[in-house]
Amino acid sequence: MKKWKYLTMTAVMGSALMLGACGSDSAQNGNNTETNAPSSSGQDAADEKLQGAVAGDGSSTVAPIIEAVVEEYAGTQPDVKVSVGVSGTGGGFEKFIAGETDFSNASRHIKDEEKAKLEQAGIAFTELPLAYDGISVVVNPENDWAKDLTVEQLKKIWVEDGKAKKWSDIDPSWPDEKIVYYSPGTDSGTYDYFDEVILDGADLASSATLSEDDNMLVQGVAGDKNAIGFFGYAYYLENKDKLSIVNVDGVEPTNKTIESGEYAPLSRPLFVYVKNSAMKDNEAAYDFIKFTLENGGDMADAVGYVSLPEDEYSKALKTLEGLK
Template identity: 90%
Template structure:
């Protein structure tokens, strides 16, 4: 597999991945998902050449995994065109609700209001787990003071209180310099998750630069000594020569601490949501998602995320088979 290139436009052997901007541990089916008897055929679709088109959208956190999967899938099914936009988890669900996509990548669970809209649109769906991530808090390499932050300190840094904040407001021994903020955009599942577990629903610092493009966040933080930001673990690993990682409550995000949940509260699962009717009626879409679940763990590890235990992929494949 080729090394992941951040948010590139990829067209490989007939499959296209079109990347634009960014995005509880158990997999769940939508309440309106139909239960089907598992398909009895054991035919090996890997040997069957398919034609068709598959469309997805959603989280930029999940995007590196999907890009890797698309590149690998192109070698097995060169006549299937897979196009995946990256408008963030929320933006991806909007397109899913509108019936524009066969699957939607997400760095959080579907929200209640999104569930209601899906039901109104008559779209039955299923949530499938894909990998684990740890939201990584990062600072500029010249920042030699904010090496380990508590959740309370993160709250104090990030919650809007109507006054400009300086690093010295967090710790008097730190520089008397204004904090510069970089955050995923509000359509991002990463933003939603950080808002839930760190901000407790409070407003994020109003001076923050928000972007669905995590590459822009990386560039901003790398260019300002007083900057701080957060995004998916894979983006830190890809740019760790430009950034410093911050421990949270004394724990640094690593494959082990993310998988075990020790890196709390910023460890989280990643998902792909599939439209049940597409899995039944679009053979190419079913085959691509099946390939994703079969190879997603290896792809997740390759691009810097953490694969699920093998039994979770096995369970997800059985769930997918039941939709066919």
């Protein structure tokens, strides 16, 4: 991994936690991050300097990677202002469709209805891969029974069936205590992905606490012995002293099992979607996305996700170059 000139791991994870509040609530409250770069060093002075502004929004899962990239980019282009909001994948696409952003971070593929709205708005876009994530199912450390769950058990736990479920409903040998649920909000791409591969489109348990703030989910599970939740792998790694990870069908999420796809079906790619016209007409936006693809893999590894193979970044850079 590169030795970052402007960024320490403490700064990376601190920024990641600050960005945890992600959803429609945070958007309404104006919760976004703007980074104005520090003065560049003498070594960088010889490099081409740009001026301008770049705006992005989207996934809280992707946010730790992008915020780390923003911090590093600030040291190379001191006159470019990068503003990154965290409204969740769905909320980010809403702003993208409205023409408010140059790029949109996503923890799922864009939906057909979102594509249609972009077409109607006359906005051409391109999907670029950024990293891998493994949605992590977590329980309270005092939970010594649900250490390994099957996909079918996860479905039985999380699907609404009209009654208050107890752990003993899943396995008679487990405690006769109500299950307490913590889930990402409906604007989250993590929610959408979990809905697709675990719930099969069924309703999530109605008693679940939903939040676009992943750190709130961490606190909820950490504070209740009977709680269960799920969110991106990086948030588990940052809080593994407070949580216990759950194996799914006997497989623990790790960098290796996420990258290989062995951690199925909860391994998934992460993306950044770019507005084609911004890549052509806004030199600062193009340069920032180019920097993201060149350095995002290292930053993904640094904050707890899994980088793509190098050839995937090379292909993405060629695709981006073709938009100019």
